[in-house]
């Protein structure tokens with residue numbers, strides 16, 4: 001999806017995109033799929049306000065998505081819902097001064113390509129830790145069991161082993 005900026009009104013232009021109706025967003029979902037990210041086919045949408053301030057543009061909005069992720073701790077798939085706000089400047093040439101808080105993208109010609117924008121904001125919207133729940137107990141390092149499903153026997157036996165090893169050392173030292 002490429003915005004033809006010459007066709008935009010001066011000032012604010014509002015858009016709403018949804019993968020339920022916009023084919024190009026389905027293309028983005030497919031592309032994310034090839035990188036190992038499973039986004040729900042109808043679970044990607046974007047509210048976008050493009051402010052035309054020739055020669056530059058401000059793109060503000062919110063990307064929402066539902067994805068299935070593998071938990072960093074227990075490796076089980078879980079569903080993640082994200083609403084990620086963004087605030088971007090599209091400029092004709094790199095500006096050294098100006099609003100330092102805005103991310104700047106340099107563009108040429110008459111078009112702003114929204115596909116790379118959506119993909120970039122998708123990744124920026126991912127939480128730092130991808131965990132299925134706050135208190136996910138993860139996988140046992142010794143036996144590989146998912147500890148959310150119940151405690152494996154390693155947890156209980158390890159301290160006992162350590163003590164008995166100490167006891168053995170003490171005995172052999174005598």
Ligand SMILES: [Zn+2]
Nearest residue numbers: 071074132136
């Ligand atoms: Zn987990």
Ligand SMILES: [Zn+2]
Nearest residue numbers: 140143152154
């Ligand atoms: Zn274990």
